[in-house]
Amino acid sequence: MVSRTVRRATASAVALLTLTAVPAHAATHESDTTRTSSTAPLPAPNTAALPAPDMAGLRAVLRTLTAQGAPGAIARIDDHGTVRTAAAGIDDRTTRRAIGNADRFRIGSITKSFSAVVLLQLVDAHKLNLDASVDRYLPGLLPDKRITVRHVLSHRSGLYDYTNSMFASSVSGFEAVRNKVFTYRQLVQLSLRRPRTNAPGAAYSYSNTNFVVAGMLIEKLTGHSVGTEYRDRIIKPLKLRDTFYVHPATKIPGRYAHGYLTPDRAGAPLVDATDQTVSWAQSAGAVISTTRDLNTFFSALLGGRLTSAAQLAQMERWTPVNSTTRYGLGLRRRDLSCGVSVYGHTGAVQGFYTYSFTSKDGRRSLTALANTSNNGRVLNTMAGTLESAFCGKRTKAIQNSPLTGRGSHVTERNAAYEDIAPGVARD
Numbered sequence: 001m002v003s004r005t006v007r008r009a010t011a012s013a014v015a016l017l018t019l020t021a022v023p024a025h026a027a028t029h030e031s032d033t034t035r036t037s038s039t040a041p042l043p044a045p046n047t048a049a050l051p052a053p054d055m056a057g058l059r060a061v062l063r064t065l066t067a068q069g070a071p072g073a074i075a076r077i078d079d080h081g082t083v084r085t086a087a088a089g090i091d092d093r094t095t096r097r098a099i100g101n102a103d104r105f106r107i108g109s110i111t112k113s114f115s116a117v118v119l120l121q122l123v124d125a126h127k128l129n130l131d132a133s134v135d136r137y138l139p140g141l142l143p144d145k146r147i148t149v150r151h152v153l154s155h156r157s158g159l160y161d162y163t164n165s166m167f168a169s170s171v172s173g174f175e176a177v178r179n180k181v182f183t184y185r186q187l188v189q190l191s192l193r194r195p196r197t198n199a200p201g202a203a204y205s206y207s208n209t210n211f212v213v214a215g216m217l218i219e220k221l222t223g224h225s226v227g228t229e230y231r232d233r234i235i236k237p238l239k240l241r242d243t244f245y246v247h248p249a250t251k252i253p254g255r256y257a258h259g260y261l262t263p264d265r266a267g268a269p270l271v272d273a274t275d276q277t278v279s280w281a282q283s284a285g286a287v288i289s290t291t292r293d294l295n296t297f298f299s300a301l302l303g304g305r306l307t308s309a310a311q312l313a314q315m316e317r318w319t320p321v322n323s324t325t326r327y328g329l330g331l332r333r334r335d336l337s338c339g340v341s342v343y344g345h346t347g348a349v350q351g352f353y354t355y356s357f358t359s360k361d362g363r364r365s366l367t368a369l370a371n372t373s374n375n376g377r378v379l380n381t382m383a384g385t386l387e388s389a390f391c392g393k394r395t396k397a398i399q400n401s402p403l404t405g406r407g408s409h410v411t412e413r414n415a416a417y418e419d420i421a422p423g424v425a426r427d
Contacts, residue, residue: 050340050364051392053077055084058388061381062088062368068377070353070370071260071270072099076291077389078299079364085291091257091371093270101291103257104242105369106278107354108347110294111287115214116153116330117301118229120311127221130314130329134213137220141188141213146200149217152210153329154319158198161207162190166280170374171263171271174350178276181248184219187212187280204319204327208284211330215283226283238300242290250275252288259351262374270372273350285349294356295365298344301331303362316343332357338391342366348373355382357390364390 058075065073065088072089091099122128130150134142137149142159151157167173191209198205215226222229227245235243244253252274260270278286289297300306307315318326318333326333334357335341344357344365351373358365366389370378 050359050390051338053079053084053364053390054388054392055086057393058385059086059088061384061388062086064381064384065089065370065378068381069262069375070372070378072257073368073370074099074101074103074257074291075366075368075385075389076101076295077364077366078292078295093258093260093272099257099371103255104244104252104288104290105257105354105371106252106259106274106285106347106349106352107287107289107294107356108281108285108349108352109208109211110289110345110347110354110356111281111283111285112211112214112330113298113301113345114230114234114287115211115218115226115283116315117306118218118226118233119149119153119214120307120315120329121233122218122221123314124308124311128217134217137217138213141185141216143192144196144200148200150329151200152213152217154317155204155206155210155327156198156201156319157207157210157213158196158200158202158205159207159209159213160191160194160197161205161209162187162194163208163280165194166190169264170261170350174261174271174273174276177280178273179250181277181279182282184212184216184282187282188216204321208281211284212282214330218283230287234297234306238293238296238305240289240293240296242288243293243297244288245286246288247282247286248277248279250277256288257352257369257371259349260372261350262372264374271351273373276350278349281349285347291367291369294354294367295358298356298358299362299365301362302343302358302360334386336387336391338387340390342386342390348379350374353379353382355385357386359390366390 062073062075070089071093072091074087075085077084085101087099087101089099090096091103119128123130128149131148133145134147134149134152135145147157166177188209218226218229227247230245258272258274261273262270304312315329315331318328321327324335331343332345333341333343342357342359347354351371353370353373354367356367366385368382368385370382372378
């Protein structure tokens with residue numbers, strides 16, 4: 001997805017969505033549930049300056065998401081061993097079942113953080129050099145030997161994002177690949193048919209192609225599938241009981257939230273996009289998880305339990321994206337209105353938008369989900385969950401800002417397969 005295309009779509013503010021809000025009887029539940037977490041203790045906190053989470057503000061953001069077209073929305077805050085959860089709306093438009101934080105969902109590009117962690121563990125094991133050419137490990141895959149592993153993990157390779165073309169139309173593009181199974185090389189070849197966006201290292205340009213290459217590196221260096229490496233290096237050690245990589249199977253196991261794709265034509269019915277291979281993304285976006293597991297993952301990462309301190313520092317070598325966002329190696333930094341910076345990733349896949357971020361020391365984490373996509377108003381409003389979780393009562397100004405009040409209907413090619421910072425054309 002090319003940034004100027006996104007800017008054009010955002011600026012045009014085409015047709016407001018005219019979706020019906022969730023009925024009051026299904027609107028809000030699981031509000032501000034608090035309990036003690038059983039996760040392992042983290043290092044001594046350095047978040048004493050953080051105000052208490054604004055749960056009333058968080059619940060208000062979730063209700064706004066349902067009014068803007070998301071069938072349901074959930075959020076979980078893990079904070080120094082205390083858990084707070086909130087939810088609004090439904091997880092299934094057929095059964096009208098209430099959505100909850102026990103629901104599993106597709107996490108989209110948050111998968112990129114999993115892939116980056118595996119590769120940085122391989123750096124720790126002296127099996128990978130971040131500044132080596134990708135060609136050293138995958139000879140002949142890419143046409144430019146100047147592209148390094150670091151360029152790939154920081155979205156500075158210049159490789160065209162093949163999903164620009166694949167999802168030029170949100171629904172028909174999705175239906176064409178819903179049940180298709182791609183090889184990694186097929187996806188890379190789709191990218192190489194188009195000109196590169198910049199010279200290696202010259203600029204940040206978000207591209208799913210980069211993390212397809214990351215998946216190929218994982219499999220080449222370990223001799224195992226990415227699913228096996230996620231399981232053995234992250235899922236099992238952290239006891240993530242609801243996190244899976246099921247590709248190429250199409251079903252989410254157990255209890256899950258349905259995901260609903262908003263068509264490009266305003267007012268057209270939502271499309272249930274839950275069942276799909278996500279083979280078009282794989283190591284760039286095919287993991288399934290829950291709010292609990294994602295909080296555990298990012299808390300562990302920033303708490304230093306998944307990589308060495310040296311490799312975590314490499315993840316935090318930031319490239320500016322816009323005034324509030326920086327990108328490292330498979331990791332984002334978001335700077336909030338109250339001066340707090342949070343670390344994690346955002347995710348978008350057909351039917352699901354996810355925000356998952358933690359404090360610098362990993363002691364306070366938020367994951368929020370809306371079970372829709374291709375909806376610019378919902379995407380922008382989700383930023384308020386971070387403000388509520390980390391800035392406390394200051395979030396009121398954000399909730400009432402023009403940002404969350406405006407609503408442009410953005411197409412899936414512009415918003416769903418990358419991570420876009422609220423209020424800007426492209427993240």
